[in-house]
Amino acid sequence: MARSDQLKALLRAHAGDDSEHFYSVALQVAADEARRGHVRLAAELKELIDKAKSQREVSGRIRSARPIPLAQPKGELGDLLTVRYPTEHLSEMVLAPPVQIRLQRVLREQRSAAALMGYGLSPRRRLLLVGPPGTGKTMTAQALAGELRLPLFTVRFDSLITKFMGESATKLRLVFDALKQTRGVYFFDEFDSLGLQRGSHHDVAEMRRTLNMFLQLLDQDDSDSLIIAATNHAKDLDVALFRRFDDVIRYEPPDSDQAKTLIQNRLALFMTADFDAGGVVEAASGHSHAEIARACTDALKDAVMDGNDRVTSDAVIAHLEERAQSNRG
DSSP states (O other): OOOHHHHHHHHHHHHTTOHHHHHHHHHHHHHHHHHTTOHHHHHHHHHHHHHHHHHHHHHHHHHTOOSSOOOOOOTHHHHHEEEEOOOOOGGGSOOOHHHHHHHHHHHHHHHTHHHHHTTTOOOOOEEEEEOSTTSSHHHHHHHHHHHHTOOEEEEOHHHHOOSSTTHHHHHHHHHHHHHHHSOSEEEEOSGGGTOBOTTSTTOOHHHHHHHHHHHHHHHHOOOSOEEEEEESOGGGBOHHHHTTSSEEEEOOOOOHHHHHHHHHHHHTTTBOTTOOHHHHHHHTTTOOHHHHHHHHHHHHHHHHHTTOSOBOHHHHHHHHHHHHHHHHO
């Protein structure tokens, strides 16, 4: 049976017409039933959830619910930006509570932008995400775009940064012009390739000019688009960048509770009866969110190819150890 907190969460989600949260809690109920050994009930619940989500997606497409048409960058801008509409949501991510709180604040302010602007206030829309690879920075950009039903424009640094004097700055100006023309989430991944600290031994004149132009354009930008920059190397960024962002959000590898949630979310319906969750969590120590998720997926693939519908803890641990060895080189 569902716990009282799950029942209350289901009712709140239904009353608030928050379908994504409703499905998330319903999946948690199914996972709990699976852990109690009620495998058939868990499978039936998951089937009902999948069917309901599929029907809702079809209905949404019929109503053409997207408020902004998908814009395809053309000409030179097409070489600088890639675009898509993400379907990810924050409820699908396993994040540390402080990170979750700050991202929810961004969403709340964005959804209340008109009210805030009526008092001369601006919603948060410039975020710098810092942390090790695989900890959720890219997925955060996708989830924010999905939550706000905005296109996600990813800046291609391989096309933006050139060795020719002034060319990179000109291309950067094109990106900021697009910010004003088409509202969206504009994602600068691997931001350290642009924002290197001036005066460092990696500093070159063209990069310095491009960084100066970025700082100027960021100060001048008055669009309603979101600008999200992500880096694995915060210590290499120019100090002038940090104060230009509304929020600097730091990501860390998952702790044991987050690792356990990740594993349950991936495998709750497929665990063997003797699945040693504690042993898997211990083996997952030091791994990123992405590495844990991939290890679970790889173990599930092995089970399916072997004709099984259950995943053992030993199989997941083996894939985690394999990844640990690869990381050590």
